Amino acid sequence: MTIQSFIPPRRILMGPGPSDISPQVLQALSRPTVGHLDPLFISMMDELKQLLKYAFQTKNEFTIAVSAPGSAGMEACFVNLVEPGDKVIVCRNGVFGERMRENVVRIGGEAIIVDDEWGAPVSTDKVEQALKDNPDCKILAFVHAETSTGALSDAKALGELAKQYRVLTIVDTVTSLGGVELRVDDWQLDAVYSGSQKCLSCVPGLSPVTFSAKAIEKIQSRQSPIQSWFLDQSLVLGYWSGEGKRSYHHTAPVNSLYALHESLVMLQNEGIENAWRRHQDMHEKLKVGLEKLGFKFVVEESSRLPQLNAVYFPEGVDEAKVRAHLLNTYNLEVGAGLGSLAGKAWRIGLMGYGARPENVSLCLKALEETLTN
Amino acid sequence: MTIQSFIPPRRILMGPGPSDISPQVLQALSRPTVGHLDPLFISMMDELKQLLKYAFQTKNEFTIAVSAPGSAGMEACFVNLVEPGDKVIVCRNGVFGERMRENVVRIGGEAIIVDDEWGAPVSTDKVEQALKDNPDCKILAFVHAETSTGALSDAKALGELAKQYRVLTIVDTVTSLGGVELRVDDWQLDAVYSGSQKCLSCVPGLSPVTFSAKAIEKIQSRQSPIQSWFLDQSLVLGYWSGEGKRSYHHTAPVNSLYALHESLVMLQNEGIENAWRRHQDMHEKLKVGLEKLGFKFVVEESSRLPQLNAVYFPEGVDEAKVRAHLLNTYNLEVGAGLGSLAGKAWRIGLMGYGARPENVSLCLKALEETLTN
Missing domain, CATH: 3.40.640.10 (Type I PLP-dependent aspartate aminotransferase-like (Major domain))
Known part of the structure; x- marks a missing residue:
């Protein structure tokens, strides 16, 4: 059997890392x-x-x-x-x-x-x-x-x-x-x-x-x-x-x-304070959209990481199925829960180059389409 | 001070590794x-x-x-x-x-x-x-x-x-x-x-x-x-x-x-036996040329690695100067000696993609030009 070159698809990485790379x-x-x-x-x-x-x-x-x-x-x-x-x-x-x-x-x-x-x-x-x-x-x-x-x-x-x-x-x-x-x-x-x-x-x-x-x-x-x-x-x-x-x-x-x-x-070139601010801004945008869709944050606002959004998904969601659908249909990766949060929460990453308006918008729209179908 | 992107030159890597990459x-x-x-x-x-x-x-x-x-x-x-x-x-x-x-x-x-x-x-x-x-x-x-x-x-x-x-x-x-x-x-x-x-x-x-x-x-x-x-x-x-x-x-x-x-x-795709043979063939070609130039092998023929040619350079060669000249003029890297061979021998690698006729020819010609000038 001959193995061929591996040609990966272009994923949008919004899990806990690796993050989207420029x-x-x-x-x-x-x-x-x-x-x-x-x-x-x-x-x-x-x-x-x-x-x-x-x-x-x-x-x-x-x-x-x-x-x-x-x-x-x-x-x-x-x-x-x-x-x-x-x-x-x-x-x-x-x-x-x-x-x-x-x-x-x-x-x-x-x-x-x-x-x-x-x-x-x-x-x-x-x-x-x-x-x-x-x-x-x-x-x-x-x-x-x-x-x-x-x-x-x-x-x-x-x-x-x-x-x-x-x-x-x-x-x-x-x-x-x-x-x-x-x-x-x-x-x-x-x-x-x-x-x-x-x-x-x-x-x-x-x-x-x-x-x-x-x-x-x-x-x-x-x-x-x-x-x-x-x-x-x-x-x-x-x-x-x-x-x-x-x-x-x-x-x-x-x-x-x-x-x-x-x-x-x-x-x-961006400036580190600007990078910190960008992560916070993208988080705010994502948060509003996620809450509208019925997601609830695991962490209280005062100690919440903007770049790693751990959220309980709405009741009745078949979480593995939805994640697979996001990956297969939209090439969008969001992260599963780890340890005691496995099967209970997701981890949506907004890290580095991944913390961009187009990623947040895509994620929210893809979730909306998937959850309401 | 602003640091710019790093743009490396295209080196020909004939040291002990990393080797030339396809x-x-x-x-x-x-x-x-x-x-x-x-x-x-x-x-x-x-x-x-x-x-x-x-x-x-x-x-x-x-x-x-x-x-x-x-x-x-x-x-x-x-x-x-x-x-x-x-x-x-x-x-x-x-x-x-x-x-x-x-x-x-x-x-x-x-x-x-x-x-x-x-x-x-x-x-x-x-x-x-x-x-x-x-x-x-x-x-x-x-x-x-x-x-x-x-x-x-x-x-x-x-x-x-x-x-x-x-x-x-x-x-x-x-x-x-x-x-x-x-x-x-x-x-x-x-x-x-x-x-x-x-x-x-x-x-x-x-x-x-x-x-x-x-x-x-x-x-x-x-x-x-x-x-x-x-x-x-x-x-x-x-x-x-x-x-x-x-x-x-x-x-x-x-x-x-x-x-x-x-x-x-x-x-x-090459086949592993073919790869082994190619390393041996390139070594033979390099060996003939190096010996003509006055290099002597550190290792006896019976246990000599084809892909790593440790050689004593000819007498009177300022080894660091010649290596720098090869690097700066020809973008050609050969390896210094390590441990007890430091300052006494070089290590010329013919590894993987580096074990090609064009590399051997360039190496021999560059050495000839450098040593006879």
Whole structure:
């Protein structure tokens, strides 16, 4: 049997990611590959660091893209900062908080869990109590924007609490980066990771990360070796370092980094505050239409993510059938529920290049046609 | 300061990888992104598994691409198969054998080192002695094609030895897959990893892996948890499994997988034996020309990799200057030496789509013009 080339259709991606990608980014992706130690490529990596600093709103020297998806970025933060025996407060209000706990446990750390309802933000009161109860705790880990529920937590307040109690923070900004306000330096966050395929609208497979000086100090003063060679950021730093000769670590995903560079150039040109505002504006438009159609939001307005709309669908809707119809008839992808929201809610993404009026209008009209037939 | 789009030149890549990429593969790379749980994408992943089985010459059900570079594929094999306290024989005849040792140690395993000279193949006699001396050894790890030296080891003989002494094998085929004979099933290899950016001529960033039934058994009978969440293949298997509902693990690098699919379709259409022969033919042509120009091969003919020509340059050559001249004048990249061969030898790659008569001719003529001026 002979397998043929794969020719995908042109989908409109309004799920939880990957998000719609601009043709400009896809074009950058397919530019001719150069060697990963080519002087021109090294200059591009330096620009990429600058662009990532802008996106994260940080001056952290260690601001790079891990050569693997967001879940590897998460693991990079945990294996570098957490040592066996370290106590880590992990806030769990969705799938990704639970994944953080998994990371702590596999390293041999002790996870102190602060649980909140799915759909609720992390409670700063509970976190403060946990910090008081565990004076030997080293790290506070939380998800800024829970991709499984669409809830936004107060990263600024959590960052302040962490500093007050002298613990480091590990922060998941996979879905928030580029979509809602995020200020790594002002909020004093320490190890922050994200993903390329959400509000940056780049191809999936890369994880932007940034480490504060305090995070680097913690890595450098470790008592035990870092368990992962691939994710050992002390080695990766030598590969991304702008000064002198680069030390070979692994082969960078050259073309994916072209695409990330391009998507960040687009963000720079738009201006990050403008991008945040655009996500909010598109959300408002979508919200009005969805509520007319009988959808109800999972998350309260005060902590609702504009770029990830988790909504309970109207009663009587055969959700899998409707999603398949949207995909097959309109080439429109909306996301299923995940974890405890599976079969109960959808996740409609308005991320990056996907947060455009034409996408919102199409989505609302396609839903209207589908649900009223 | 405003950063502009990055427009790379068209290089001819004859280093140790990334290799020259066919326009057909770059075109596939930039096709519209679909969701990673889209039914059409899932069918493509199924085809990809079939194509990878063909490339590896295996029927192993667990044959996938790790969503990260070859060094993560290496780590995936080690963290899944090696438990703390396990004795692993690691053959070290270049940079990548040493990296294997690093992996074993970071897991808490015990590495028994079998050293051979840089440029020599792994000695099967020494390995047999080590197997005799360590009857409690669980795993034999070796590099099939050492990218740092251009030496090919006898994977068939080493696979047989491993079976005779009832140990599993972990085999690095990063540079060998698609370039020289490799028969995972016939040679009874257990956990085998490779890279996308060498003789498959796909973009860098993916690591094809295949696990035998015995390797899967070892994973399933582990006494200790796998230390990495991202590389835990028991979770990844649920994501790549063709039967029933897929379980979400991470977001696959959709576009890079399009490219890998396309490069494997090209390999299927050429026929793998033909690809092996083409690499050998191009090597012969290059060898004759290089020897005329005064280059000497690092590796003896009997264990020389056709796709990675490690050569001592003629005396009196300012190697960095010549490489820069080739890059700047001809857009031609050849590789520097790595590790103990740095500053002493070059690595000229003839990998995948790069193993073409026009590349060999250009390389020889550019070298002639540069060295005689």
